[in-house]
Amino acid sequence: MAEEQTQTQEVKDTNVKQEDGMYHYYISTATRGGDITCQSFITEKKLEHNLYPIVVTPPDDAIQNPVFDWTNIKWDEADSSTLSAKIASVAEDVQALTKSVTTIQTQNQATTKENEQITKTLDGLNANMGALTSMMSMISSKLTPTTSTESTTTTTTTEGGQN
Incomplete structure (x- = not known):
């Protein structure tokens, strides 16, 4: 569980290169319960802003089942x-x-x-x-x-x- 929190903390700061030299981002192609609600991926390319379906900012820890609302540009609960x-x-x-x-x-x-x-x-x-x-x-x-x-x-x- 301590490892999960550490990994989540590392993923939080997406504009900073991680220890492994990679950047962590998210894919969300749905607005409330569609194909992909929230899936993380790693790349060596740095992104400055959201580019559908890639989301730069990580979801809040309080959200159990996050989905990115592309209309309001924010993470919501699915x-x-x-x-x-x-x-x-x-x-x-x-x-x-x-x-x-x-x-x-x-x-x-x-x-x-x-x-x-x-x-x-x-x-x-x-x-x-x-x-x-x-x-x-x-x-x-x-x-x-x-x-x-x-x-x-x-x-x-x-x-x-x-x-």
């Missing part, structure tokens, strides 16, 4: 209450999405039924149109020859009467 709030928020989103999917599925089923009814109605109309077209063709074919036969007969009779 405690379980924050994580619980995120989980609750995600659970609410999942419930909302589930309700949306259920609603969409219900609407889809209703639309499918309506489409089937429309298709049946159109099939019936097409059958009726076919029957009407056939009847019109038969009527048209019967009317057309009768009219031309009568006019020919009338013409013949008229010509015969003049002779």
Whole structure:
């Protein structure tokens, strides 16, 4: 435990070269519970300021689970209450999405039924149109020859009467 405190003390002063000739920095790519909350690394290059995802200043010893808040440029606690709030928020989103999917599925089923009814109605109309077209063709074919036969007969009779 004494070794841990000594190492933490050495890491605290990041702008000073450590005994091993290296500089100690931190990586934090998350704001409250993301990918990397706080991971230390060592390099021989000296950094003067934060450069995402590298943080020059170490987190406070009072913070149990540090995460760097890049918006406010400070270390924060990534405690379980924050994580619980995120989980609750995600659970609410999942419930909302589930309700949306259920609603969409219900609407889809209703639309499918309506489409089937429309298709049946159109099939019936097409059958009726076919029957009407056939009847019109038969009527048209019967009317057309009768009219031309009568006019020919009338013409013949008229010509015969003049002779």
